[in-house]
Every structure is written in structure tokens, then in C-alpha cells.
Amino acid sequence: MRHILSMLVENESGALSRIAGLFSARGYNIESLTVAPTNDPSLSRMTLVTSGNDDIVEQIKKQLNKLIDVVKLADLSDGEHIEREMMLIKVRAAGPDREELKRLTEIFRAKIIDVTDASYVVELTGASKKLDAFISAVPEGLITEVVRSGATGIARGDKGLTL
Amino acid sequence: MQQPRLKAQAEVSPVQAHPPTAAAGATEQSAGPSGSSAALLSGAEITIQALIDEGVEFVFGYPGGAVLHIYDALFRRQDEIKHILVRHEQGATHAADGYARATGKCGVCLVTSGPGATNAVTGIATAYMDSIPMVVITGQVPTPVIGSDAFQEVDTVGITRPCVKHNFLVKDVNRLAETIRKAFFIAQSGRPGPVVVDVPKDITDPSIKVPYDYPRDLRIRSYNPARRGHLGQIRKAVEAMVAAKRPVFYTGGGAVLDDAAAPLTELVRALGFPITSTLMGLGAYPMTDPQFIGMLGMHGTYEANMAMHETDCLIAIGARFDDRVTGKIEHFCPHAEIIHVDVDPSSISKTVKVHIPIVGPVGSVVTDMLGILRGMGGRPDAEALAAWWAQVDAWRSIQCLRYDRESALIKPQLAVETLYQVTNGDLYLTSDVGQHQMFAAQFYPFDKPRRWINSGGLGTMGFGLPAAMGVQLAFPDAQVACISGEASILMCIQELATCKQYDLPIKVILLNNGYMGMVRQWQEFFYESRYAHSYVDALPDFVALADSFGHVGMRVERPGDLEAAMQEAFAMKDRLVFLDVVVDPTENVYPMIAAGKGQHEMHLPPTMSERELA
Ligand SMILES: Cc1ncc(C[n+]2csc(CCOP(=O)(O)OP(=O)(O)O)c2C)c(N)n1
Ligand SMILES: [Mg+2]
Numbered sequence: 001m002r003h004i005l006s007m008l009v010e011n012e013s014g015a016l017s018r019i020a021g022l023f024s025a026r027g028y029n030i031e032s033l034t035v036a037p038t039n040d041p042s043l044s045r046m047t048l049v050t051s052g053n054d055d056i057v058e059q060i061k062k063q064l065n066k067l068i069d070v071v072k073l074a075d076l077s078d079g080e081h082i083e084r085e086m087m088l089i090k091v092r093a094a095g096p097d098r099e100e101l102k103r104l105t106e107i108f109r110a111k112i113i114d115v116t117d118a119s120y121v122v123e124l125t126g127a128s129k130k131l132d133a134f135i136s137a138v139p140e141g142l143i144t145e146v147v148r149s150g151a152t153g154i155a156r157g158d159k160g161l162t163l
Numbered sequence: 164m165q166q167p168r169l170k171a172q173a174e175v176s177p178v179q180a181h182p183p184t185a186a187a188g189a190t191e192q193s194a195g196p197s198g199s200s201a202a203l204l205s206g207a208e209i210t211i212q213a214l215i216d217e218g219v220e221f222v223f224g225y226p227g228g229a230v231l232h233i234y235d236a237l238f239r240r241q242d243e244i245k246h247i248l249v250r251h252e253q254g255a256t257h258a259a260d261g262y263a264r265a266t267g268k269c270g271v272c273l274v275t276s277g278p279g280a281t282n283a284v285t286g287i288a289t290a291y292m293d294s295i296p297m298v299v300i301t302g303q304v305p306t307p308v309i310g311s312d313a314f315q316e317v318d319t320v321g322i323t324r325p326c327v328k329h330n331f332l333v334k335d336v337n338r339l340a341e342t343i344r345k346a347f348f349i350a351q352s353g354r355p356g357p358v359v360v361d362v363p364k365d366i367t368d369p370s371i372k373v374p375y376d377y378p379r380d381l382r383i384r385s386y387n388p389a390r391r392g393h394l395g396q397i398r399k400a401v402e403a404m405v406a407a408k409r410p411v412f413y414t415g416g417g418a419v420l421d422d423a424a425a426p427l428t429e430l431v432r433a434l435g436f437p438i439t440s441t442l443m444g445l446g447a448y449p450m451t452d453p454q455f456i457g458m459l460g461m462h463g464t465y466e467a468n469m470a471m472h473e474t475d476c477l478i479a480i481g482a483r484f485d486d487r488v489t490g491k492i493e494h495f496c497p498h499a500e501i502i503h504v505d506v507d508p509s510s511i512s513k514t515v516k517v518h519i520p521i522v523g524p525v526g527s528v529v530t531d532m533l534g535i536l537r538g539m540g541g542r543p544d545a546e547a548l549a550a551w552w553a554q555v556d557a558w559r560s561i562q563c564l565r566y567d568r569e570s571a572l573i574k575p576q577l578a579v580e581t582l583y584q585v586t587n588g589d590l591y592l593t594s595d596v597g598q599h600q601m602f603a604a605q606f607y608p609f610d611k612p613r614r615w616i617n618s619g620g621l622g623t624m625g626f627g628l629p630a631a632m633g634v635q636l637a638f639p640d641a642q643v644a645c646i647s648g649e650a651s652i653l654m655c656i657q658e659l660a661t662c663k664q665y666d667l668p669i670k671v672i673l674l675n676n677g678y679m680g681m682v683r684q685w686q687e688f689f690y691e692s693r694y695a696h697s698y699v700d701a702l703p704d705f706v707a708l709a710d711s712f713g714h715v716g717m718r719v720e721r722p723g724d725l726e727a728a729m730q731e732a733f734a735m736k737d738r739l740v741f742l743d744v745v746v747d748p749t750e751n752v753y754p755m756i757a758a759g760k761g762q763h764e765m766h767l768p769p770t771m772s773e774r775e776l777a
Binding site: 010013014017018021025055058059062063065066068069070071072163 | 320321324325328329330332349383384385386507508509511512513516
């Protein structure tokens, strides 16, 4: 099963490589990993999407918690949560494809943010599945480039992942 | 001269360090910026002062460019902290490790950048696999040139990351003292382990002085090792133990590391259950006690492995279900309700699913178990236990460790038994890796913890001799021996020079079978006796070799001469004696569970017929 793990991590130079190293050393999957600063300059927020059976995910969480740089960890998949990922996608848009792609953008509530006579850059935000759906909806052969941020997420409700 | 154990201090929060002794000697006192009278010290001086404030007795090290400032600071404090100059950085790490295993204190190493650090990696990984508290200070090239492939630059933090509990690169001299304090705290608390502190040369610049104030209170917000087990879980475990019909204790290195021997022994005796131990846990429960049924696992006894296979209640204390213990997981303890006590939550249900997990320091959990057991006034089912013991004794009666005592060649087992007799069981025994290690574990019954010192997790050949140096330094008056093989001993043989320099009267008991015996055994069993490169051709004359290092070398070739030779060796109280024991080159270690086989599928000595097993 797919899990979204959200972590507060010490803003230390080695933290990212410790986490990445843990996954490669122990053979765990990383689907995506995003890191960025938070409102507290001493902490980074990391969102990691992984998959595995319950035992493996349990081990992953224990191993992450064991890292000295990991301050707090939550498995967003344990409860109601919101997941968002951003995608920038460059598509070939000439002739009849132009209209078709524009319509598609509207259906997905995406935005065209750059235009040439032969291309669009489309920006789309949503759960990772929605981004997947957009990619498969683009007609064969029109995709030039796909840039995805990796998933981030936050739990619903009034509680926050804080110290 | 024994320092109070830092570990105990690390368990109270906030952490208390030793009060900083006024930085004596080389540096003058001056007022710090805040008006408090903190000494002004350079990074090099801070490094040494911090070690002194930690109560460190010995630093095992080897100098080089990146640590020269630190060595200079050390030079001026030699009366307060003793530096042991090894002959290879691997030796430094194993010596610090042996010291830590024998004393329970933190081992400390100091090595230079680049090759100094890479040479230390094997010893760091060895300590990591066996959860040994150690702080390794590595020099690094100056911060401005880090990343430029400078002379003797290596990414030490990167290389050691997967084999340390934690590591630090110090980038600001003002944070050096605090970083060293953190390193000691992390290394010794929770599940212990090695911590590397990488110190660039400019950070130790003698001309840059900063206020030194060794932090007494320390909190690491992201690190909170368990201090007590959950009482509800402990009660559940005690209830399961009392209700069990075929219980067995299975203890590991955690019981030794947490100094849980006393409450463990009390609990096991109170319940009357059989107890087995991993290679790492030997001595936590007295091995000569009738309730002890031998080591378990790949070379464990028949009775221990069969008891594991048939038990209905397995009580795992500070053990981690290593593959050398479990064999094939599907066949592991198929009938058991499993209780698992460990300070590291990630050890629990890692390979084997457990039913009653208890996260906490094993000493405190076992003590709580005793309290609850006494409070309950419950007694185990005496009738069931008697029947279970009858079964265990039947397994025991086949004497799976039998060997040919009439052999004209010295059997390695006989050599270990003789060692036991000659030393009256009162010995610190370090080991290298191979058959000799297994024979020692099987035939030398340790009645105390911290006496059997070997590399279990990593299986590092070359560990034994330097580890024995650390032990002998910690206990100058104790009998210390290193059991080794002719292949293993050569991996750190240079340390004989260190032993000479510091007059360490270690006894090296070399079980010389002319082969990498353990490799030869696997080749005999699993590769139709094709002995690919397991024959150690061109061996040195070990007697002459010991002699050339200034030690006493002796050789013994006949079983009849063994006891006298060992007596003679141990009688030389102030000399290192290297005893080259020429043993049967073809002996194998039995019982043996082949890798990937079940616990109950043991190879027994060939002298035993199938009938005896029925
Ligand atoms: C550094 C290292 N290299 C290789 C091995 C693999 N290995 C395990 S036991 C062994 C043979 C040890 O031979 P010896 O020291 O003579 O001991 P014996 O088994 O003969 O008692 C080897 C090569 C190891 N454990 N460590
Ligand atoms: Mg050998």
C-alpha cells in the first residue's frame, strides 16, 4: 500500500542524505521525496511517498524515527488528509491539437502558463492521481517534458505536525 | 580510578556531564564574553578538555596532518588522559571497542583524515553491528578546501554514515564542545553505538581561542530513548510466562550491554525456566548453571535449538533475531507466543513477528518483571515445567558437543577446555572470527558478563588482538587472553608492537589448524571439499614472530603438553605470551545448522548415529 510520510527534520546538512541513504541501504521504495524549509528556520518539512506491506512500512517508520535528525514523523495515510502535487508539463500544441489541449486544461482546471505557436506549458495541481490522469489524457506523442514536484500533504482538522 | 558510569548519567534528563574541571595547565583563565569566567581555548584544546571532562581514561589513536593541532594539545595534558599509540587505525577502533565491551564505558579513538579515517571504518562498523558505545574523532582537511579533493581528503561523514549511530562534521569552533558532548550522550544512551565527530583542521587552529564551557545540561529534541518499559505490556508478558508450559529464555547482547545480568539471573531462577543465549549474550546468565542449556543458533547446542523449536513461550531479552540465530524464518519457533524486550523499537518485529513487544532498557524491564511476578504471587505450572525439563534433559543427554578426546592431534575443543581449567574460568577472552571463535563460545563457560568479547554482528577477523589490548588496559591485573586462528591473527598482527610498548601481558592462544577453518568447513560441506583458497600457505613461524616483537613465543603440538604449556604461559604474569597451538586441521564445528535451514535441522558430529537422536 502507498503511504505518505510527513516529517519534521533538523535543518542540518546531512539530514537528507541520511534519509535517502536509509532507503537505499535497506532496500525500501521511495516514490517521491520533497524537502523545503518551514516557518521555523531550524526545521525542514519532508514528505516522502513510499509503498510496501504493513510490516515494511512499520519498519520504515521505526527506522526513520531512529535517525537523530528526524524530530517528528506522521503517517498521513493513517487519517484524513489532503495531498497535493504540482506538475509543469510542456506539450506540443499545433494545429487541431491546440484546441484539444486547451479543452483538456479546462476540464482538469489546469492553467496554461506559457505559450508559443507550437507549444503550451501547463501547470496543474492536485493529488498525484489527478496528475497521472492528466498525463494519460494528453494524446499520444504530444508530451515534450514532465516536471512534477512530488507529493506534499497535510492532515485535515485542527491538529498540526509541530514540536 | 574507575569513573562513575556516564551511561547512568545519560539516563537522567537533562543530561549531566562531569563538571568542567577548570581548564588546567596550558591555558590561562580569562573572562568569557558574557562575563562568566569561561576559559579561552583553541579547538584543539577544547577537544582534549572535553574528553577529560567526559572522564575518558584512554584515547586510542594514530597521528597525522589533520590532527596535529589536537596531538599538540594532547602532548601537554598527558598526565590527565592517556593516549595509546596503535600501529593501524583499525587497531585503535577495536581496542577502544574492547575497552568499551569490558568496562561498559565509552571507547574513544582519534585518527587523522583520509586514510586514517578509512582505516577506522572496519572497526566503526564492527562496533555498530554489536551496538558498542564509541566516539571516534577524525581529523578533516580545513573547511575552505573541503570538497576540492585536497590532500588526504575523504568524505568521512559520508563513508561512515551507514555504520554509525550518528555522525557530525564540525563547522564552527564555537559548537565543538557541545558536539562532543552530544556525541558521548548519543553513543552511550538508548541502544549504544559508535558516533563519529569529523573535525576540520582549521577548527582546531591553536591561534583561535573561544570560551570553553562544557555543557552540563543537554537535550536533543529529536532523540528520546526509552527509559522504562510499558508496565501494562510487562504485566501481560509475566502472565504469559507464568501460564507457559514449555517456556524458554533467549538472551542477547542487549542483556550484557545494559548490565542486566543480576536481575536477569534472579528472574530466570525465580521462574525455573531453561535459558539459552546468543553468541553476544554469553555470560549474562552463568553458563555453568544447570538452567543454562547452551548457545543457540547456527552452532548452538541441540538442546537449545530444539527447545526453541518446541517452545510455546519465547522470552527474548535484548536479542535481535539475527539470521544466524533464527535459521529459516518459516521454521523459527513455530509454536511460540513471543515476548520481546529491546530498547530499540526498530529491533522489534523486524524479522520475526512478536506478540508481546516491550520497548525499554532490558535491565529496568527485567527488574519490573521480577516485581510484578513477586507481586502476583503466581507460580509457573510445576507439572508442565517438570515435563518440559524432562524433554530438554533428554535432548541434552545426547551430548551434542562430544568430540574425540583420544585423538593424537590436539583437538581445538580440548585446547579451549584446557584454557578454562588453567584460568579457573576467570578470564577476559577476546576472539577473532572462525572455528576457534565458535569452539571458544561452546567450550568456555562464562559465568559473568563482559568476559566474552567478540565480533558477532560483523564477524571481523583481526578484532581479537587489539580488543584484548583495550581490555588489558582497563583491567591491568586481570587475566586477558585472545583466542585466534592463524589467518585471523595476521590481520592485525602489527598490534604486537603496541602490546610491547605498553607492556600488555595478553596471552594469545592461537588455534593453528593451517586453514581458514570455517571457510574450509563450508567448502567441505557445501562445495564437495573443493578447498578454494582456504589453505593458508606460507605461514610465519609464530614463535619467532612473537620473539621478534619482544614477546615470548611458545609452540605446543601434543595433547599431553597442552596443560603444562598453558600453565607456563599464564604464569608469566608480566609478559605477552604467544602460544601457537597446533591443532587438528580437519576438525569441524558441530552442531551446525546450514544457512537457510530450520532450527531443528542440525548437522551433528559424524560420530553420532541417527539412532542416538531418536
Ligand atoms: C575481515 C574478514 N575477511 C574474511 C572473513 C571470512 N572468514 C570468516 S572465518 C574465516 C577463516 C578464519 O580462519 P582462521 O583465523 O584461521 O580461523 P579458523 O576458522 O581456522 O579457526 C574467514 C576468511 C571475515 N570473517 N573477516
Ligand atoms: Mg585456521
